Amino acid sequence: MTSSHDDRRRATDAGPYANSGGNAAPLDLEGAVEWLVRAEAGAGALYAKAARLFASNRELSALLEELSVDESSHLDMLVSAGRQIGGLARPLPVDLTAIDGISPIIRRFEEEVEAGTISEAGLMEMVVALEFSEHNELFAYVVNALRSFPGEFTELVGSLKRHRDRIIEHLRSKPELKGLLERLEHFPELEGKSVLVVDDEKTVLSLLRIIIAGNARVDAAENGEAALEALGKEDYSLVVSDVRMPVMDGMELYRRASAMRQGLERRFLFLTGSPDDGVRDFFTANRVEFMLKPMSIYSLREKVSEMLAAGGK
Incomplete structure (x- = not known):
């Protein structure tokens, strides 16, 4: 069996975003963990380099060292997770090109730290661009997906929160960084808006809730029947639904709702993968909005924001 040390070394050698650029294949849970292992390895090494660069600034250097230690801890947990979830690989409705939007930030960060010009x-x-981004939304998704595993995986939630809290506390102590703090603490939630997400895959529901949560309050249902019951109790601003589901599919849900x-x-x-003629005819006849999987996190969030701003109640 490969040791944790060997897994960590391979993750670091592979680079933080190896094999992610331009790949539009659907992401699955196993792929998400593999991607995050590389990302955490790269971020930890980068924070350690930055800490040495700012060694004369004790406060900042200490923060960067703490962030590097955090990343190392996350990496250990994720490497351990990666060895256990091979059987849980299921397609998710996002693509790697969306996540790869962070690669330019990493490269620029590395270049400026190496040159000593930052x-x-x-x-x-x-740091804010890296830690409060789709990178961490994916991290949060993996955390939620791993909740059923015992032991160390339950520590990820608290660890991630402490990691972010370190950054926020530093920004609060620096009046000259007020603009960054305001950007961090402002969420584009639309007051009074609510979204119901419907999918029979719990891992997909988890990811959709994380992606959409910045736009509105989000509830979830695992099939059309459960969604119809929820719609009977609340007048949701938007319903984001899969098409093919057991018990009651999305098309029947639409008709009854x-x-x-x-x-x-x-x-x-x-949200649909490869719609057959029946599904395409349904979309055309009812003039309903739809997106093809895999879509980017950015495009899904933009579409949800657009529909919330323009529609309904």
């Missing part, structure tokens, strides 16, 4: 303000801007409440038919967004 300022404290520039450094913290890079539309009959239940006027205007609800304009608040559906379907």
